[in-house]
Amino acid sequence: xxxxxxxxxxxxxxxxxxxxxxxxxxxxxxxxxxxxxxxxxxxxxxxxxxxxxxxxxxxxxxxxxxxxxxxxxxxxxxxxxxxxxxxxxxxxxxxxxxxxxxxxxxxxxxxxxxxxxxxxxxxxxxxxxxxxxxxxxxxxxxxxxxxxxxxxxxxxxxxxxxxxxxxxxxxxxxxxxxxxxxxxxxxxxxxxxxxxxxxxxxxxxxxxxxxxxxxxxxxxxxxxxxxxxxxxxxxxxxxxxxxxxxxxxxxxxxxxxxxxxxxxxxxxxxxxxxxxxxxxxxxxxxxxxxxxxxxxxxxxxxxxxxxxxxxxxxxxxxxxxxxxxxxxx
Numbered sequence: 001x002x003x004x005x006x007x008x009x010x011x012x013x014x015x016x017x018x019x020x021x022x023x024x025x026x027x028x029x030x031x032x033x034x035x036x037x038x039x040x041x042x043x044x045x046x047x048x049x050x051x052x053x054x055x056x057x058x059x060x061x062x063x064x065x066x067x068x069x070x071x072x073x074x075x076x077x078x079x080x081x082x083x084x085x086x087x088x089x090x091x092x093x094x095x096x097x098x099x100x101x102x103x104x105x106x107x108x109x110x111x112x113x114x115x116x117x118x119x120x121x122x123x124x125x126x127x128x129x130x131x132x133x134x135x136x137x138x139x140x141x142x143x144x145x146x147x148x149x150x151x152x153x154x155x156x157x158x159x160x161x162x163x164x165x166x167x168x169x170x171x172x173x174x175x176x177x178x179x180x181x182x183x184x185x186x187x188x189x190x191x192x193x194x195x196x197x198x199x200x201x202x203x204x205x206x207x208x209x210x211x212x213x214x215x216x217x218x219x220x221x222x223x224x225x226x227x228x229x230x231x232x233x234x235x236x237x238x239x240x241x242x243x244x245x246x247x248x249x250x251x252x253x254x255x256x257x258x259x260x261x262x263x264x265x266x267x268x269x270x271x272x273x274x275x276x277x278x279x280x281x282x283x284x285x286x287x288x289x290x291x292x293x294x295x296x297x298x299x300x301x302x303x304x305x306x307x308x309x310x311x312x313x314x315x316x317x318x319x320x321x322x323x324x325x326x327x328x329x
Contacts, residue, residue, distance in 0.1 A: 004117045006128040010042045012085070012136060016077055018042045022087075024124055026104065036093060036104070036121060041072035041086040048082025049235045052137035053228060055087075057110045057144060057194060059094025059101075063210040064143025067224035082237045085133065090125065090142075098214075100147050111189060113197045130197045139173060139204040139235045142194055143224055146212020152309040152324070153274055154210045154223055155181035155250070159195065166202070174206045176234040177227040178245035181308070183326060186254050206231065213312050250326040256302055259323040263297045265289050267316040269323075273309075277301040283323050286316060301325065 009020035022038040053071070055064025068088035075084060089095040091109040093102045101108045107122025115126025134140065146152045156177035158170040175182050185207075190196050198205040208227065210220045230242035252258075261267075266287040271277055278301065285296035299322070309324030316322055 001131075002117050004128045004132060005124060006132075008040065010040060012042055012083070013044075014042075015044050015046065017075075019072065022125075022128065024121060024128075026121060028104075038087065038092045038125070039089060041075075042083065043075045043077055043080060043086070044083040045077040045080050046082070048080075049138040049237055050083040050085065050136055051232055051235050051237055052085045052133055052140040053087070053143075054090050054141070055143045056089035056091055056095045057142055058108075058147050059089075059091050059097055059099050060147040060214050061143075061145040061212070062214075062216045063145050063220045063224045064208070065089055065095060066216055066221050067143065067228055070225065071228055080232070080237050081239075082235075083136075084232065084237060085136065087133075090129070091122065093121070100149075110194055111192045113192050113194055126194075129194065134198055134201050134203060137198075137203055139206075139231065140198045141177075141206045141208075141228065141231055143208050143210065143228075145208075145210040145220070146309065146312065148212075148214035149312055149320075150309055151212045151273060151312045152209040153181055153306075154220065155179050155183050155208065155308070156227065156247075157183040157185040157207050157209070158205065159187065159190075159199065160184050161199065166199075170199070170204050170206070173204050173231060173234055175247060176230050176242040177206055177208065178230045178243055179208060179210070179223065179227060179247060180245075181250055181326075182247045183308075184251040184253075184329060186252050186257070188255060188258065209309070249329050250306065250308065251329040252308070252324065252326050257305070257325045257327075258321050259283060259299060259302075259325070261286060261299070261316045261320050261322050262318055263288075264317050265296075265315075267311060267314050267322055268296070269310060271307050273307055275307050277305060277307060277325070279303050283307070299323070303327065 232238040305325040
């Protein structure tokens with residue numbers, strides 16, 4: 001496979017603090033020899049473990065971006081042992097556009113792995129992460145939230161794996177993050193996710209969902225900052241132990257726990273985010289916007305569980321996931 005067209009302006013093996021870019025050539029009408037410039041910070045202090053911390057995998061998810069921009073400003077080499085690689089805005093074009101996907105090629109970065117060095121811009125970013133950054137790390141954290149279309153209870157997540165010892169290590173890291181909820185999460189498109197690439201490389205991986213709605217709150221940013229520091233302590237990069245936080249253990253076991261609308265209209269929830277539901281309870285109704293006098297369509301809970309995620313906009317279309325349920329484990 002050909003080399004990546006992306007080059008780094010930082011030296012990953014140099015001690016100290018470096019702020020630079022991942023440069024991805026992008027020729028367009030406004031700049032014949034232009035580049036997509038993805039900001040990156042490397043903080044290193046001698047030998048030790050490496051943490052790869054990322055946000056902005058989707059451009060409308062701001063908790064991770066905010067927390068990691070702040071970390072890049074405050075973290076100093078004398079505070080750590082080892083190396084921290086910080087990429088606050090993985091899909092930088094999407095972040096600048098305030099959108100889930102890239103405005104340059106329509107690419108959804110977290111559906112583009114393992115990537116392609118000869119593909120579109122998004123695939124080239126995924127390839128660089130897969131072949132150049134992930135091999136450098138011992139632990140990776142990718143901070144997500146619901147973006148503009150989802151609102152989710154704040155959780156840290158990992159996955160069920162065939163290697164139970166590796167699964168336990170990843171679960172311990174997710175628990176150490178210190179979110180109110182810690183999940184085993186069944187993914188809908190696992191093979192093309194960043195998660196899968198990191199885990200396939202044998203590296204501990206933690207993902208999060210920290211509310212959403214295309215905004216942040218003081219609470220969610222503080223949660224992201226505390227979680228980052230906790231994981232750096234868990235990895236032995238920062239001194240001390242992670243802050244102990246009570247966290248409810250949940251699981252999203254399969255695709256049926258993602259409730260998908262088969263109707264277009266106005267979404268009315270019958271339960272609130274975080275509510276416990278019983279099998280057969282009404283979760284939501286979809287009201288027709290075509291005519292009056294038409295009864296709404298009701299959607300029911302398929303199982304006992306907790307409403308851990310919901311669609312944020314009230315308008316819903318056929319195919320939209322409008323509710324996510326989790327069960328205790």
